[in-house]
Amino acid sequence: MRARLEDALGAPVTDTVTPGGGFGHQLAAALTLADGRRAFVKAAPDDDPLTAANVHEAAVLDSLPPGAPAPDLLGIHCAAGWTAVVIAHLNGPHPDLSPASGDAEQTWTLLDKLTSSPAPALYAAAVNGTPSTTATLHGWNNLLADPPADLAPAARAHLPQLTELEAAWPALAHGDRIVHGDLRADNMVRDHHAGVTFVDWAHASLGPACIDAASLAPQLILAGHTPADIARLLRDHPATANSPDTTTAFLAALTGHWHRNARKPTPPGAPGLRAYQHRAAAAGLALLGYCLS
Ligand SMILES: Nc1ncnc2c1ncn2[C@@H]1O[C@H](COP(=O)(O)OP(=O)(O)OP(=O)(O)O)[C@@H](O)[C@H]1O
Ligand SMILES: [Mg+2]
Known part of the structure; x- marks a missing residue:
């Protein structure tokens, strides 16, 4: 090779x-x-x-x-x-999504541009037939059936509501926009010339405009933004402002996926995965606290 x-x-x-x-x-x-x-x-x-x-x-x-x-x-x-x-090859570090950096703002702007109009036919053809991995996200249903002793109290208190929200997600997961599908700082590079650029498009699909913005939201909380600030951003961002129910259903499904998967054994070759899912699960739940209130 x-x-x-x-x-x-x-x-x-x-x-x-x-x-x-x-x-x-x-x-x-x-x-x-x-x-x-x-x-x-x-x-x-x-x-x-x-x-x-x-x-x-x-x-x-x-x-x-x-x-x-x-x-x-x-x-x-x-x-x-x-x-x-x-x-x-892109030349640069992962973006710094912390509040002190301008990278998060640049990423929001990119998402606005990427999702403001339907995906071109060429892209739709390239992803055609590939089921969006986000449509199958879930976890609360399993946790509701058998709640683990260490489940966060905020999750326990809202388990039926979270399960209901996540159950609504698959029917809402369809759309005509470009969805990267795995947006985290480690799937972006801040190239010295091109600025923030998304990499790792292996999960790309068609879907509603809100998916990437909503999956980025818990990442920003992990990077130091307050859940209240991020909830406000989601309310106002063009990709999410018009679809609060879809955004909340997606966030519930994604957070349920993290809460469920974080408890599974570590898969071979991915030593840091479960610890990350625990952190992401907490961030997603903190954000949902604002979306549900
Ligand atoms: N075009 C590129 N130029 C420079 N660095 C890149 C490029 N694409 C990806 N990277 C870097 O390489 C890392 C791994 O790439 P990528 O995420 O595409 O691989 P992967 O094996 O699918 O990912 P994962 O490890 O998330 O499963 C990224 O986190 C990023 O730091
Ligand atoms: Mg990657």
Whole structure:
């Protein structure tokens, strides 16, 4: 595969760096070539489900409208039973979503732009048939059936209401907007030239405009924003202001998913996942406290 990539890129690879960030187990690395160029590559064995996700991401990157906050697709290569997706390299850190930084504001603006009109036909065709992973999010129903002893009191007090909200979500999960579907700071890079750019489009789909803004909201709380400020932002943001019920149903489903999954055993290759889900579950619940009141 290395030889195949060097052949396609036209120069030997002299360095690879695996950035810290998400929870995946595949190769996701920045390559430096002998002539100084860089490229980002995601690769997995063909029988690993991540390969299907990477191929989907490649199709999405190739179909996003001009000006979308995403890197360009450079190519897909198969060799030795592996598939590699090569993507333009972005140069910079993850954005700082804390209140002190302007990155969160820039991200809200990008989301407004991305969701203000229906997705172009090319994008709709690229994601067509791929079920939105967000539509199946749930968790409160399982917790209601058998509430764990350590369930947060605020969750326990609202369990029937949260279960009802989450049950409403699948019917609301349809729409015609671009949905990234996994928006966190570690799936963004603040490129020195392009500014905040979204990466890891493996979960992209069509859906209502509110999904990405609503999933970003608990991330901003984890980064130090107050739940009250973020609840106010969701009330006012163009992507969420017109659909408060859909936004709240989605948040309930996402938070239920975190509360349920945080209690499962650690999956192989993702040591930090459960601790993150515990933190995210608490942030989502704090936000829901404002949406429900
Ligand atoms: N085009 C790019 N240029 C530079 N760095 C990137 C690029 N795309 C992603 N990254 C960095 O690499 C990390 C991993 O990439 P990505 O999230 O796409 O991989 P993944 O294996 O699908 O993710 P996860 O680890 O979330 O499952 C990101 O967190 C980001 O820091
Ligand atoms: Mg990622």
